[in-house]
Amino acid sequence: xxxxxxxxxxxxxxxxxxxxxxxxxxxxxxxxxxxxxxxxxxxxxxxxxxxxxxxxxxxxxxxxxxxxxxxxxxxxxxxxxxxxxxxxxxxxxxxxxxxxxxxxxxxxxxxxxxxxxxxxxxxxxxxxxxxxxxxxxxxxxxxxxxxxxxxxxxxxxxxxxxxxxxxxxxxxxxxxxxxxxxxxxxxxxxxxxxxxxxxxxxxxxxxxxxxxxxxxxxxxxxxxxxxxxxxxxxxxxxxxxxxxxxxxxxxxxxx
Amino acid sequence: xxxxxxxxxxxxxxxxxxxxxxxxxxxxxxxxxxxxxxxxxxxxxxxxxxxxxxxxxxxxxxxxxxxxxxxxxxxxxxxxxxxxxxxxxxxxxxxxxxxxxxxxxxxxxxxxxxxxxxxxxxxxxxxxxxxxxxxxxxxxxxxxxxxxxxxxxxxxxxxxxxxxxxxxxxxxxxxxxxxxxxxxxxxxxxxxxxxxxxxxxxxxxxxxxxxxxxxxxxxxxxxxxxxxxxxxx
Ligand SMILES: Nc1ncnc2c1ncn2[C@@H]1O[C@H](COP(=O)(O)OP(=O)(O)OP(=O)(O)O)[C@@H](O)[C@H]1O
Ligand SMILES: [Mg+2]
Numbered sequence: 001x002x003x004x005x006x007x008x009x010x011x012x013x014x015x016x017x018x019x020x021x022x023x024x025x026x027x028x029x030x031x032x033x034x035x036x037x038x039x040x041x042x043x044x045x046x047x048x049x050x051x052x053x054x055x056x057x058x059x060x061x062x063x064x065x066x067x068x069x070x071x072x073x074x075x076x077x078x079x080x081x082x083x084x085x086x087x088x089x090x091x092x093x094x095x096x097x098x099x100x101x102x103x104x105x106x107x108x109x110x111x112x113x114x115x116x117x118x119x120x121x122x123x124x125x126x127x128x129x130x131x132x133x134x135x136x137x138x139x140x141x142x143x144x145x146x147x148x149x150x151x152x153x154x155x156x157x158x159x160x161x162x163x164x165x166x167x168x169x170x171x172x173x174x175x176x177x178x179x180x181x182x183x184x185x186x187x188x189x190x191x192x193x194x195x196x197x198x199x200x201x202x203x204x205x206x207x208x209x210x211x212x213x214x215x216x217x218x219x220x221x222x223x224x225x226x227x228x229x230x231x232x233x234x235x236x237x238x239x240x241x242x243x244x245x246x247x248x249x250x251x252x253x254x255x
Numbered sequence: 256x257x258x259x260x261x262x263x264x265x266x267x268x269x270x271x272x273x274x275x276x277x278x279x280x281x282x283x284x285x286x287x288x289x290x291x292x293x294x295x296x297x298x299x300x301x302x303x304x305x306x307x308x309x310x311x312x313x314x315x316x317x318x319x320x321x322x323x324x325x326x327x328x329x330x331x332x333x334x335x336x337x338x339x340x341x342x343x344x345x346x347x348x349x350x351x352x353x354x355x356x357x358x359x360x361x362x363x364x365x366x367x368x369x370x371x372x373x374x375x376x377x378x379x380x381x382x383x384x385x386x387x388x389x390x391x392x393x394x395x396x397x398x399x400x401x402x403x404x405x406x407x408x409x410x411x412x413x414x415x416x417x418x419x420x421x422x423x424x425x426x427x428x429x430x431x432x433x434x435x436x437x438x439x440x441x442x443x444x445x446x447x448x449x450x451x452x453x454x455x456x457x458x459x460x461x462x463x464x465x466x467x468x469x470x471x472x473x474x475x476x477x478x479x480x481x482x483x484x485x486x487x488x
Contacts, residue, residue, distance in 0.1 A: 239338065
């Protein structure tokens with residue numbers, strides 16, 4: 001069987017914040033229609049690497065990215081690539097919920113509107129409802145779609161941001177600890193959504209929950225001090241990891 | 256993994272289930288020794304004792320099952336911790352079966368004491384039982400010390416047990432052919448020999464778990480099968 005082209009291919013990626021060398025020569029191929037989990041101790045560079053994949057690091061003044069990152073074979077750091085267009089294809093849910101200071105409805109409708117995904121108000125309504133449902137928050141907000149998104153609870157804001165991120169139908173969804181503020185039911189709903197998205201898209205999720213990584217992903221990447229230490233089948237990583245640093249981390253040992 | 260968990264209670268739980276395995280192993284070793292001894296010395300009282308002590312082995316298995324289930328639910332073990340927990344379940348199952356075989360030997364002994372002795376068989380069975388007991392001891396050592404090489408040695412030794420069984424099988428056949436009055440006793444002796452041979456297989460399974468624990472892989476090489484009696488006419 002011929003291996004299919006990776007959705008994202010990163011080669012020799014280095015990231016610096018001023019003098020801080022945050023990502024050290026990371027190469028990885030992210031498969032299409034696959035959930036990939038990024039795990040590793042706090043500060044190891046998971047969010048930094050994730051932000052490289054849709055050029056979110058461009059917005060950080062001190063940040064310098066080197067290396068080669070390709071989406072479907074195309075260099076995403078090419079001068080002709082419009083970062084806004086790129087981010088519609090490679091969507092993101094941030095570690096901290098960041099709803100726009102707008103209504104719940106407009107938070108979700110914003111992306112589809114600027115990318116012209118809806119031809120009518122009815123169509124837009126439909127996208128908004130569907131996205132909020134898939135973000136597992138519809139029942140809680142359906143009666144107050146005009147209320148400000150910022151007035152929701154932390155966990156609700158996070159789910160609103162998930163709904164916003166999927167409303168534009170991205171090909172790749174980057175999720176940075178999407179469930180850290182969610183209760184077990186909302187967490188299960190988001191995990192179900194992730195599994196559903198995998199049928200068509202590729203999802204990368206950063207998580208501090210080993211159980212979550214094991215539950216939702218097919219591939220797992222373990223980062224440590226800016227290095228990609230181990231990358232492989234999730235089942236293998238959690239039963240028989242190759243690197244002792246991975247073993248120490250996932251089994252909760254001092255390493 | 257020599258490193259300790261950040262949550263020290265996790266280490267204590269893992270140590271506890273392994274300590275239970277070792278106590279269970281000790282009881283099973285005693286059961287093999289006493290069953291063989293009661294057979295050789297025709298000691299009915301000792302045979303009774305073996306039958307009774309099997310209950311303690313069963314209870315330990317139940318305890319291990321409960322504590323392992325609890326540990327999985329509460330601590331969600333991964334990697335080598337997961338392999339340890341899975342292997343504990345299997346090893347306790349193997350030990351329990353060995354205990355049952357010892358009990359069965361003791362049961363047959365209480366019948367055999369009523370019959371005439373079949374010359375030579377007691378000594379051969381004692382040797383066989385001693386070998387299996389020593390293999391079990393080493394398999395459990397290998398398991399607890401995470402010594403895959405030692406476990407491999409144990410697996411190889413099972414071939415000797417199979418050969419001893421083959422020898423006994425033929426010997427008992429000859430006896431029965433020569434003296435039909437000995438058939439009943441010989442049948443019991445044969446089942447005892449078969450029990451010990453099966454114990455050896457369970458010991459081998461324990462050794463395989465030791466290897467799995469260390470390497471994450473089951474031993475690849477197919478074990479030489481020296482029990483050929485199923486093809487003997
Ligand atoms: N905007 C920034 N400016 C300067 N340094 C940064 C910036 N963002 C991250 N870093 C540094 O880069 C390294 C990697 O940080 P990053 O946020 O990628 O870690 P992480 O693996 O996502 O951690 P966590 O699990 O805590 O979210 C850290 O040493 C961090 O201090
Ligand atoms: Mg982060």
